[in-house]
Amino acid sequence: MTADDAREAVPVRVEAIELIEVALPLVRPFRTSFGEERTKDAILVRVEAGGFEGWGECVASPAPRYSEEWNAGAWGVMRDHLGPALAGREIAHPSDVATVLGFVRGHRMSKAALEAAVLDAWLRATDTPLATFLGASRERVPCGVSVGIASTPEAMIEEIGAYLKAGYRRVKLKIEPGSDVGVVRAVRDAVGPDVPLSVDANAAYTLEDIGVFQELDAFDLVMVEQPLDHEDLADHAALAAGIRTPICLDESIRSAHDASVAIDMGACRVINIKQGRVGGILEARRVHDAARDRGVAVWIGGMLETGVGRAVNVALAAMPGVTMPGDTSASARYFAEDLTEPFVVDRDGTMAVPSGPGIGVRPGSTRLEACTVRREVIASVG
Numbered sequence: 001m002t003a004d005d006a007r008e009a010v011p012v013r014v015e016a017i018e019l020i021e022v023a024l025p026l027v028r029p030f031r032t033s034f035g036e037e038r039t040k041d042a043i044l045v046r047v048e049a050g051g052f053e054g055w056g057e058c059v060a061s062p063a064p065r066y067s068e069e070w071n072a073g074a075w076g077v078m079r080d081h082l083g084p085a086l087a088g089r090e091i092a093h094p095s096d097v098a099t100v101l102g103f104v105r106g107h108r109m110s111k112a113a114l115e116a117a118v119l120d121a122w123l124r125a126t127d128t129p130l131a132t133f134l135g136a137s138r139e140r141v142p143c144g145v146s147v148g149i150a151s152t153p154e155a156m157i158e159e160i161g162a163y164l165k166a167g168y169r170r171v172k173l174k175i176e177p178g179s180d181v182g183v184v185r186a187v188r189d190a191v192g193p194d195v196p197l198s199v200d201a202n203a204a205y206t207l208e209d210i211g212v213f214q215e216l217d218a219f220d221l222v223m224v225e226q227p228l229d230h231e232d233l234a235d236h237a238a239l240a241a242g243i244r245t246p247i248c249l250d251e252s253i254r255s256a257h258d259a260s261v262a263i264d265m266g267a268c269r270v271i272n273i274k275q276g277r278v279g280g281i282l283e284a285r286r287v288h289d290a291a292r293d294r295g296v297a298v299w300i301g302g303m304l305e306t307g308v309g310r311a312v313n314v315a316l317a318a319m320p321g322v323t324m325p326g327d328t329s330a331s332a333r334y335f336a337e338d339l340t341e342p343f344v345v346d347r348d349g350t351m352a353v354p355s356g357p358g359i360g361v362r363p364g365s366t367r368l369e370a371c372t373v374r375r376e377v378i379a380s381v382g
């Protein structure tokens, strides 16, 4: 019997839901084709369910650039719509959360944060680690690192050198028009032919830029991530037919259904799974299953999460169909001090999967207080 089955008959009631907005300074600015972030601003969800506390992290950003979701909107939809619907509910299985919240269209990151918090409490009620619930097949996961656009290629190369020394197994470079082929050439020359490199355009190009991607073919990249518009699978399929480097989709994949369609139409050969983007941990597992059934490689992406969200990503990265290093970097790559015990990458480029019940970590109360911007109990049913 799996841990999943063991819990099925014992419901937990959602007794309270609290939203906590936090701000943590980043150790260095993170620049992508859609903007620069200097702090990590996130909404944490704390629930009480079945007498247990559960934590989730909403991966929305301060501005609606990566997706339509953003923090102020996420706060509003959780407080006014999703939270009230969930409060007082008996949750027999974590999949009930998506069912209860399904009346709201979209808002996947907010739904995912609530689901994660309830799932954490539900798993703690039987002492089950999230990785076990997900059918994890490893205790340590290989890690990559995502490198923001720097002011000069030299600055980027210096930062990458430090990551390689620290053990990271794959380096992902953010690119944008005007900062692509030249930067990749300089980095490839500096690191040599054996370092696995990829690029992520965050949808900054159109099919008319196919020449850029044909030039990038020369640098043996593991993949090119989300080169084109997030809503254009057909153009990704056309680009894929004209280049050698595999295309990985990030923004375009919002569900397991999207994943199946994208793979079947030849729009991608790799998928970056982010549980927030697809509406939760359970849907993330379904994306993993759909890709595995079709022989497509997946890896676990990131949204600069604090330890609360990172714990979920690392558990997902331990699933058997995850075949490439993820953007699951060490806490120290982002923060001088995380909210939780820090996640550490060893010199061999691997990180331990949390083994405690639920997500296996929780915010330290002093650190949480120091980082809190506002908090509000949005539902309490006693």
Ligand code: OSB
Pocket: 066, 145, 146, 200, 202, 250, 301, 302, 303, 304, 305, 327, 328, 329
């Ligand atoms: O496109 O993968 C992305 C961060 C914020 C928003 C989008 C993306 C990213 C990253 C960073 O690439 C991944 C990480 O280190 O968490």
Ligand code: MG
Pocket: 200, 202, 225, 226, 250, 251, 272, 301
């Ligand atoms: Mg991406």
